[in-house]
């Protein structure tokens with residue numbers, strides 16, 4: 001079929017849509033609903049069936065689908081409509097919500113993570129709707145809430161049994177295709193002590209902060225050990241203590257201490273095993289010092305994931321990139337955690353991450369995405385859709 005994707009996917013259409021999305025603030029405090037309402041009109045105008053799915057009060061997902069005339073494979077686009085907060089606005093050299101384009105770069109919160117990507121997806125779907133009279137299979141677009149915090153949006157997609165044969169997650173993928181990513185475990189560790197006047201303090205005292213110090217030393221050792229483990233797609237696992245609080249005042253022996261830990265996991269690691277091993281290490285210390293009573297409290301677990309290179313979606317995206325960019329893409333793994341793991345591990349939908357921009361430009365001051373990357377991604381998405389919807 002002679003369809004000239006490169007001349008028909010227009011830069012302006014993508015940037016206009018991306019700009020409109022950036023202009024609607026949607027961090028975890030508010031705005032996801034407004035983004036959904038805006039997208040609802042855009043997607044309806046393409047001729048798609050569109051509905052919102054309330055996940056939390058006033059915080060919906062948006063879903064759109066179009067079914068072809070004949071049976072075939074279905075492809076799901078997954079993009080999150082929330083962003084991280086802008087942080088200190090004084091530090092931005094541009095207004096984070098004005099979505100200006102300067103020197104080929106589109107600036108603003110969510111430019112690369114990932115409202116730009118959502119625009120690229122939708123313009124690719126538009127290309128199909130405008131240029132194909134008939135196709136096989138199904139296109140599903142899912143704009144999900146709360147990816148940056150809990151993943152509840154994509155969780156809901158999976159729970160409500162919104163299915164596809166394969167999916168593409170449009171997070172910035174550093175000009176690569178990611179078929180794996182690390183997982184994230186957040187938990188709190190507590191130690192305890194005996195409250196006493198500080199003048200009573202000696203090496204026998206039961207001080208929660210001193211107790212925690214011993215566990216922190218152990219965590220530091222564990223961190224070194226993790227550095228020696230290597231996964232060829234995502235690198236090594238890690239452990240970070242991001243917060244510490246404890247005690248009441250300098251003249252009181254501390255009776256409690258808490259640290260918050262972030263543990264990045266590999267696809268082959270199981271969260272339960274990780275926790276068991278940690279408890280075992282701490283219990284060994286406690287067996288020689290009874291003061292080291294501790295409590296491990298899980299906050300969030302988001303799993304790591306890996307999809308086989310032979311999966312159709314990996315090969316289809318590889319072929320599409322190859323055709324559009326004229327280069328064989330690197331297939332690798334991402335260090336950050338995304339909703340891909342929910343689609344794959346819980347939804348049984350083989351997925352990859354491919355999207356415009358670079359992960360290092362996300363979550364930053366003066367976030368931007370290069371316009372040419374938006375266009376390139378949109379063309380790749382269009383090519384991918386063509387290949388899947390026409391050939392199966």
Ligand SMILES: [Zn+2]
Nearest residue numbers: 080113114171
């Ligand atoms: Zn993201």
